[in-house]
Amino acid sequence: MHTAYAELTRHYLRLYRYDHLASIVGWDRNAMMPPKGNEARAAAEAELQALIHRGRTDPRLAELIAAAEAEPLDDVERANLREIRRNWQQANALPEALVEARSLAGARCEHAWRSQRPANDWQGFLENFREVVRLSREEARLLSGHTGLSPYDALMDRFEPGMRAAEIERIFGEVRSWLPGLIARVGEKQRAEPVIAPVGPFPVAAQRALSVAVMRMLGFDFDGGRLDESAHPFSGGVPEDVRLTTRYHEDDFTRALLGTIHETGHARYEQNLPRAWCGQPLGLARSYGIHESQSLSFEMQLARSRGFVGLLAPLLREHFGDQPAFDADNLYRLFTRVKPGYIRIAADEVTYPAHVILRFEIERALIEGEIEAEDIPALWDEKMQALLGLDTRGNYADGCLQDVHWTDGAFGYFPSYTLGAMYAAQWFATLRRVQPDVDGRIAQGDFAPVFGWLNDNIWSQASRWETPELVRRASGEALNPAHFRAHLEARYLGGD
Amino acid sequence: MHTAYAELTRHYLRLYRYDHLASIVGWDRNAMMPPKGNEARAAAEAELQALIHRGRTDPRLAELIAAAEAEPLDDVERANLREIRRNWQQANALPEALVEARSLAGARCEHAWRSQRPANDWQGFLENFREVVRLSREEARLLSGHTGLSPYDALMDRFEPGMRAAEIERIFGEVRSWLPGLIARVGEKQRAEPVIAPVGPFPVAAQRALSVAVMRMLGFDFDGGRLDESAHPFSGGVPEDVRLTTRYHEDDFTRALLGTIHETGHARYEQNLPRAWCGQPLGLARSYGIHESQSLSFEMQLARSRGFVGLLAPLLREHFGDQPAFDADNLYRLFTRVKPGYIRIAADEVTYPAHVILRFEIERALIEGEIEAEDIPALWDEKMQALLGLDTRGNYADGCLQDVHWTDGAFGYFPSYTLGAMYAAQWFATLRRVQPDVDGRIAQGDFAPVFGWLNDNIWSQASRWETPELVRRASGEALNPAHFRAHLEARYLGGD
Numbered sequence A, B: 001m002h003t004a005y006a007e008l009t010r011h012y013l014r015l016y017r018y019d020h021l022a023s024i025v026g027w028d029r030n031a032m033m034p035p036k037g038n039e040a041r042a043a044a045e046a047e048l049q050a051l052i053h054r055g056r057t058d059p060r061l062a063e064l065i066a067a068a069e070a071e072p073l074d075d076v077e078r079a080n081l082r083e084i085r086r087n088w089q090q091a092n093a094l095p096e097a098l099v100e101a102r103s104l105a106g107a108r109c110e111h112a113w114r115s116q117r118p119a120n121d122w123q124g125f126l127e128n129f130r131e132v133v134r135l136s137r138e139e140a141r142l143l144s145g146h147t148g149l150s151p152y153d154a155l156m157d158r159f160e161p162g163m164r165a166a167e168i169e170r171i172f173g174e175v176r177s178w179l180p181g182l183i184a185r186v187g188e189k190q191r192a193e194p195v196i197a198p199v200g201p202f203p204v205a206a207q208r209a210l211s212v213a214v215m216r217m218l219g220f221d222f223d224g225g226r227l228d229e230s231a232h233p234f235s236g237g238v239p240e241d242v243r244l245t246t247r248y249h250e251d252d253f254t255r256a257l258l259g260t261i262h263e264t265g266h267a268r269y270e271q272n273l274p275r276a277w278c279g280q281p282l283g284l285a286r287s288y289g290i291h292e293s294q295s296l297s298f299e300m301q302l303a304r305s306r307g308f309v310g311l312l313a314p315l316l317r318e319h320f321g322d323q324p325a326f327d328a329d330n331l332y333r334l335f336t337r338v339k340p341g342y343i344r345i346a347a348d349e350v351t352y353p354a355h356v357i358l359r360f361e362i363e364r365a366l367i368e369g370e371i372e373a374e375d376i377p378a379l380w381d382e383k384m385q386a387l388l389g390l391d392t393r394g395n396y397a398d399g400c401l402q403d404v405h406w407t408d409g410a411f412g413y414f415p416s417y418t419l420g421a422m423y424a425a426q427w428f429a430t431l432r433r434v435q436p437d438v439d440g441r442i443a444q445g446d447f448a449p450v451f452g453w454l455n456d457n458i459w460s461q462a463s464r465w466e467t468p469e470l471v472r473r474a475s476g477e478a479l480n481p482a483h484f485r486a487h488l489e490a491r492y493l494g495g496d
């Protein structure tokens, strides 16, 4: 008899369906809705979120979960129950008043930040940000009490289940030791390799056709998803109906193209989650870091490889006409250019980890109470100097004011970006071990080995395992930054 | 103190927001969703409909409504309470088991009808249809018990609040007396007036641009709505965000063009419902017939008038290039061509009422138990003969099997089409009385008198009055088919 467990699955199936509605109307708001629809939509979405919140905090759930623990479940059901418990803990760990105060303080801080960043107004930002930090520390303290984790671990566990700051510190510490040297050597090597810049304009209709062609090549299922346009590109919808958006820039086709390839990686993960588990927490994608490992497997490992660039070159000629920049070797140099800069979202594959390591070190110390918000600019400058050799003194707009994440208290999220890049490198290292001819097959346009491996090891596993176990099962070892280093050295110092 | 009333308004505001979600995801399903999204979407929508049903049948509502009746409400609040009571009665009048049985029988009948109609299989259809009729009679009997109306009136009241079959019988009886003669005289007159047919193809992109231009001309607010494409055009969304769809036929631009104009009439009603009442039953459009009076005011009264056709002619040349058919006088003849035919949805403005009168007479007798389903084909033939001079014996596919409405028991709906046409004629008769130069202003592209009158008398009134009272206030008299007759005679026998 699985009475309690069966009732739980019915309850979470209902919540899954409510989430479906929320995803679709959210996509519509960003991709379709005309401006005057906004007020009524906001009210309708808030009503739905309140309904979902009531569902996740239903007082019967604690009992049902406890009763289900005692029922004779199989391994898969037990994994689902673990995910149900996680969902329940996250929804119930915090008192309503704190959730509201945090949401209010976050909204206020983010709203003001939109004008404070362009005005380079760190002092003004601090006034709101101190309250965000105070409430996030309170949140971390409460979550820590429930989970037994350290405060920062408790925040990070929302994004990367099972991953701990001590592990990240070990890994990022190692990267810190070789990254500045690598960046310097890559810079030296690339100075001798000029790149021809593509010459626009690149008409939107041609870019759209190119995006669709590349998405099809990468296996995106247009019978189970769409590509549309929005001011801020995102990947939305539901696993059964994935909605990607992009934004075309007529002067630069690479942004939409590489952005679409990135989102296609997210999309294929969603489209290939196991249908048998669909509707239960078990059936959802594992984590933010694992999700990013899929988008970066597509964008960094696959699409910027020399073999794939060789396939792209004729496609570009077909859609935009020929020009010297579309020579495959030149394109490859274009897609692998490295240049230290202030801005994380504009960073290349090699310098990107520096931006993340710096943020991780600062936000961890901030949440654990080792530093205060006031201390951030000095630390920022010191770390940018050490990691990228850049001076950021007084330039808050392109420094610690550049990201939206901290404004509304999303502490613990930044590591996922670089964890994703490292997981992706580890997947491809494993793939080359089990399938030594994979790069040759990619160059011939045969992605079956890549997609087959990702499907077997990541997509089909959904939330069956916590992150560290998923990584061990897929690659035979724990997260190992040596693969990421070897990938960067091979691509940026060797011949790829 | 309005305690109960205030609680009711909060409850119905929540339902309004759930309905918003249902409208948007329903629009998405028809206009955007890829095929593989269907199963998960159906489950999510069913979950939402179950939630809405629980809200409409909440056991506390009966008490709250009774308590609110005793509170000191103003006239507008009292009108809202009347609409709340209607909504409540409709949701609670029928036992769950009957609703389910009807929905099941309707779905079965409609599903089989999709292949029975092309096979001309009336006997096969009858087998399922008898059960639909039995359950609809049971439904009518129960609704009749709750409302004190006759069984057919009780069904019709769902679509046209306050309208009674006796009134419709009086009106349709009158139309019956002059319509066949009018059709004959129009046919004779038009035989002497040849029409040049437009020559396609008309590219979809040009048709789309034309539709948008005409919608803008007709005041559709694209900041509060969209135009998209779908296989079966419809008008969806919510008043704050109206979603129209259309379908382009490359060989015939008139279908999408006139269809879009029709839907724009529905849309402007929705877009101009009073924002102050938005979220309450009071703030919704009055009825199906009044809604159709807006689409037909746009499509029939306005767009097929000689003055408006004169404005369309240069737009057609601009979008499709010039051709002899685009001469304004020829276009006007094209848009006002009359020809008796078997099919209701293909019928022109003059013969359309015959199709509706026939269906009304049959469905009323069927619901009141005066005839049985078996009797329909003979009655159909007799009435088609009398009204349009057409022989339909043995041709069920183009006769009594042509509509989807009866298959799922939507008895009482058909009158709304012709009521809409009559209301529209009555609006324009009133408009010409208060604004004698209205036709001249239309010919100059100045629609302010038309839209101003519709806004003051219909759009801004929402569900403030029941239908007969709305008609009296707008036009100074009850529904009067003389205006419809005068309109048809002026346009089709005189010079318009």
Ligand SMILES: [Zn+2]
Pocket (backbone or CB within 6 Å): A262, A266, A292, A295
């Ligand atoms: Zn991503």
Ligand SMILES: [Zn+2]
Pocket (backbone or CB within 6 Å): B262, B266, B292, B295
């Ligand atoms: Zn209509």
